[in-house]
Amino acid sequence: MSDTGYGDFEFERRFLARDVPARLLETAPALIVQSYYLADGGYALRVRAQASSVDVPVDLRTDEVTLLERFADAVDFCAVTVKGPMAGGTRYEAEREIDAQVGVEMVRRGGARVAKLRHSVWLGDDGWVVDVFAGANAPLVVAEVERGGPVTDLAIPGFCVTExxxxxRFANDALAHAPFGAWADAYAAELAAAGPRFLPGFGHDHRMSGAYDR
Structure with missing residues (x-):
């Protein structure tokens, strides 16, 4: 339960990212492998295994199970999470931390998996995460910002191509069952034809100026 007055509801906005400046990806990322035991209509039951700092090279073509096995001994956080559908940048998300060894075994033994390297960066007034997906979801990169309330008046970095x-399709629970690698070319054609889209109704969003706008 959060202390923001919104209980277990999370507020976030997510963007397809391209050409993220290398300087934002220099620090050791976290490796996250998630297993979805249920994913239907935006409702999901997830087990996450996370190694908080990975300071060795990771081949993004490596499949999710192999990545988990390679870094299993480095996993230092696991949690079970129940999620509801996204609506207007808001999603119900109730999480409970569990024993790391139990969490790793749960991810090993079942569910549809997603793996990603998570880089945490501070841009403007917000903390962002840049998720670089591995395995069947490569070469997807998603940038996400989360706040304790609605994400309005957002400064959006230039590497965010579209919201x-x-x-x-870009929810992690959906990507576990329909990986981006299988429809990346079709989506690129769709984006080229329709152009980028940024959601209205979130105040005065603007493109970020300065060092991180390209």
Whole structure:
């Protein structure tokens, strides 16, 4: 339960990212492998295994199970999470931390998996995460910002190509079952034809100026 007055509801906005400046990816990322035991209509039951700092090279073509086995001994955080559908940048998310060894075994033994390297960066007034997906979801990169309340008046970095907050295809639970690698070319054609989209109704969003706008 959060102390923001919104209980277990999370507020986030997500963007497809390209050409993220290398300087934002220099620090050791976290490796996250998630297993979805249920994913249907935006409702999900997830087990996450996380190694908080990975300071060795990771081949993004490596499949999710192999990545988990390679870094199993480095996993230092696991949690079970129940999630509801995204609506207007808001999603119900109740999480409970569990024993790391139990969590790793749960991810090993079942569910549809997603693996990603997570880089945490501070841009403007917000903390962002840049998720670089591995395995069947490579070469997907998603940038996400989360706040304790609605994400309004957002300074959006130039490497954010289009907003995918409400595009259900880009939810991690959807990516576990329909990996981006299988439809990346089709989506690129779709984006080229329709152009980028940024959701209205979130105040005065603007493109970030300065060092991180390209």
């Amino acid at each position: 995918v907050t409400e595009d259900a």
